[in-house]
Amino acid sequence: MKTKSASDKIISAFAYIYMILFVIVAIIPFMTIISTSITDEQYIRANGFDIFPHEVTWAAYKYVLGRGSTILDAYQVTTFVTVVGTLFSMLITTMMAFALSRKEWKMAVPISFLVYFTMLFNGGLVPWYIITTKYLGLHDSLLALIIPYTINAFNLLVLRSFISGIDNSIFEAAKIDGANEFQLLFRIALPLALPGLATICLFYAISYWNDWWLGLMLINERELYPLQLLIRAITSNISYATSSGSNSSIAAASIPEEGVKMATTVLTIGPIILLYPFLQRYFVKGLTIGSVKG
């Protein structure tokens, strides 16, 4: 019975080949930008982009990280927004998720519904934009890149269901011992909900790090551009301006133009790539949590 039939071997082999191909497809774009960022500009001009580096040079990185660099400003903006935004979001989200998970509290149900409803219906872009900029005055400031993302309703509901999973008798015992709700939250719920908290925390951090939509909508001043918006500014015109062909070789002379675009991109992805091996088990866990009802 242990011997595998031919068709089983075919499926098994196919699974390996498929996954190898998928992995290659998944990582080739990353290799390409890394290679281009360290390939000599003259070589690119003559031969185009490639998956592997040629005539390696660090000129593009020296240029990008050189003095008066806009990249470093954008790095500061994005780092600040990611750190402060994630902490702020986690605080507000956790507080609300905990309160809404308290089964004895009658108001938990109607307030949860208010949260659900925002996932179904929204006012659309225009009222949101006018209220955010005109009424709340959120534009051209670091707060404008944080406040509108304070709570993600989906994250909130996932965390609420995670905390709901904690055995209620633990809370009741603590209450009898005289603990108030703050103590229940910080002493009991937080330590027990750690895997859920870690997952949500990562989701928030990634979304702050990757965001450019808020920047696009609310930021005009160059010094406040987050990294992703800077990348967009550097690459958006070119992506089709140079595609028409004719005059692209003229600009080539002094600045390693293509290399700079790619080096900037590499630096923007950098932190995620570096942290990824450590974080990816949380992603997998978080996804599995997220696929269960919030």
Add this chain to the structure above:
Amino acid sequence: MRRALHVRFTDLVKNKFLYLLVLPGLIYFLLFSYLPMAGIVIAFKEYRMDLGIFGSPFNGLNNFKFLTVDTLSVLRVVFNTLFLNVLFIGIGTALAVITAVLINEIRLVWFKKISQSLVILPNFISWVIVAVFAYNFLNTDFGIVNNWLKNLGLEGVSWYNQAGYWPAILVLLYSWKSVGFNSIIYLAAITGIDQEQYESAALDGANKFRQIWHITIPGISKTIIILLLLAIGRIFYGDFGMIYGLVGDNSLLFSTTDVIDTYVFRALRTLNDVGMSSAIGLLQSVIGFLFVYTANAVVRKYDKDAALF
């Protein structure tokens, strides 16, 4: 609902900590979700900067006139939104299910772990970065794809001027970014299938292919249907980050890539047409709500626990 939200004073005192804990969150939802919902009235108003949303005078259905004046371009963005979403949902789901089924067949644990974490990596990259990747491959002069074409003795293609290619390019990039990540959800569902079914099927002489076809696929069909329905619920929303990130203001590609969200954005930011963009935004929200609501009602029929509400 109104009675449920009526707060009694005794409850306020008794649960003051809980009220304090939800207060910041409630303020957030009030300001950034419910106030914009109330702001929808501007779809029926002649918006004036100085008077604001609530002070501007009403102008009836004037803002909706674009529907009759500009019918063709409205139909085009609606078609693009639906067409692209159907492609994304169909092809994306099929690939994610296939990937999950095949990952499940892999027995080497280290290979499984490494390949799985590499294929979900693209999900954590922003669309702006994906646009740089696309540029790397599709640039007319230096792009890798055109290099390959030239090596084969073919003509290079001006990808950024050719609207016809873009539905395919968008589907490719969408799949590249999302399939690995989504496959994990299906993989979680596969893990939930009772292993005894496989054992007894194997005893009955069913090969791997028959096991996949008769046990795995039916075992996750509920998950597939629920996720499909929820995706269909959001079919009137384009992914603004994706489309604007990849296409931006390149009007050469609008005929196949412009979706409702990018259209509204342009009407607001470029044309500064508050009236039209709020009117189309309102239609999108209402139709979108009806779709989500219906999809959710259907999901409830299949599986109460999987429904959104």
